[in-house]
Amino acid sequence: MFFRDIPGYDDLKNRLIRSVHENRISHAQLLYGTEGVPKLALALAYGQYINCRARTETDSCGVCASCAKYAHLAHPDLHFIFPVATTKVVDSKPRSKDFLTEWRELVLESGGDFNLYDLYQKVGISESKQAIINADDAAEVVRTLSLKAFEADYKVLILWMVEKMNATSANRLLKVLEEPPEKTLFLLITEDPDQILSTILSRTQMIKIRSWTEGEMAGILSQTFGLTVEESNRIALLSDGNWLTAKKMALSGGKDGASSADFIEWLRDVFRLGTAKSWQEGNLAVLERAGLFARMGRESQKAFLLMAMRMIRFVMLQSLGTPNLVKLDGAGAKFSSDFSRFVHVDNAHLYYEHLQEAYSNIERNANAQLLFADLSYQLESVLRIPPPVD
Ligand SMILES: [Zn+2]
CATH class of the missing domain: 3.40.50.300 (P-loop containing nucleotide triphosphate hydrolases)
Structure with missing residues (x-):
């Protein structure tokens, strides 16, 4: 070396x-x-x-x-x-x-x-x-x-x-x-x-040995793997400072990752579980999406969950009025305004825990289809927790 x-x-x-x-x-x-x-x-x-x-x-x-x-x-x-x-x-x-x-x-x-x-x-x-x-x-x-x-x-x-x-x-x-x-x-x-x-x-x-900033990582990704600026930025954002994840995504072509927009769509499906006309309709949508996530590579799944955690953190900091160091892309910023009433002090940690647990289980080679289906139902119950009354 x-x-x-x-x-x-x-x-x-x-x-x-x-x-x-x-x-x-x-x-x-x-x-x-x-x-x-x-x-x-x-x-x-x-x-x-x-x-x-x-x-x-x-x-x-x-x-x-x-x-x-x-x-x-x-x-x-x-x-x-x-x-x-x-x-x-x-x-x-x-x-x-x-x-x-x-x-x-x-x-x-x-x-x-x-x-x-x-x-x-x-x-x-x-x-x-x-x-x-x-x-x-x-x-x-x-x-x-x-x-x-x-x-x-x-x-x-x-x-x-x-x-x-x-x-x-x-x-x-x-x-x-x-x-x-x-x-x-x-x-x-x-x-x-x-x-x-x-x-x-x-x-x-x-x-x-510090982690690279998102900007540094994007530069290194494009230099090392010859990726476009857009692609490098996307992987740098998704991998949340983890070079190991970023590198694996870049090597796998980086094409199969899910975006923050996918996370938002997923949460919408999860939300509709309780409001869908029939039990079957709601569940089908959730299971289909779990299937989509399951077909991504392991590193992309991990990166996706990291990004989801980052989005939850963003909404939480926003609602607490804390200066926000976390950056989000356009879809992420929209998520923050659309979902702010579903992420609050009484449930933010629960989102985090479920996402974190799913992340660890992916590392342990859990069945991804089952994992994302389970996670959908866990997130549904978290989503339903009412915000505290002030
Ligand atoms: Zn020598």
């Missing part, structure tokens, strides 16, 4: 590069930011740069022996730990190294842009399991790192989703962070530093 492969983040890249030039690399660094920001990609570019034999002022060379091995994630002094669970193939005591082949493939295919559910699918962990970074994994790493480096200047350990450590692993890691082996770099990656032991946090240099 090269720094130049990662769009944006010039300040942060410069800071990392300077730490190498000035020979003051902190031995433990925690890269944190929401799902979709390129934490792993930056960690890999940093590790590659540190160990490159012919680095330039701004990036690694790509051709030296170290870079060649980093390119395949197969450098003997590059180690990975990530959450694992048992699978059909590895049915007891799973460790990261049991899944290293799949891990490398996933990282290389995605450029480091993937989430825990993508990993589950790749290595065949069932959705019902909770993958963790377990103590065996942690112990093994401690052993490996205590050995001398094979060939690199720096041994690099990348711990991905470090919030998934159990207590025993966290303590093992803490111990090694307190007495770090020489020339070893720990790159911890997390979406949520609040879930990490404060004793571990205090041993690391924390680096926040």
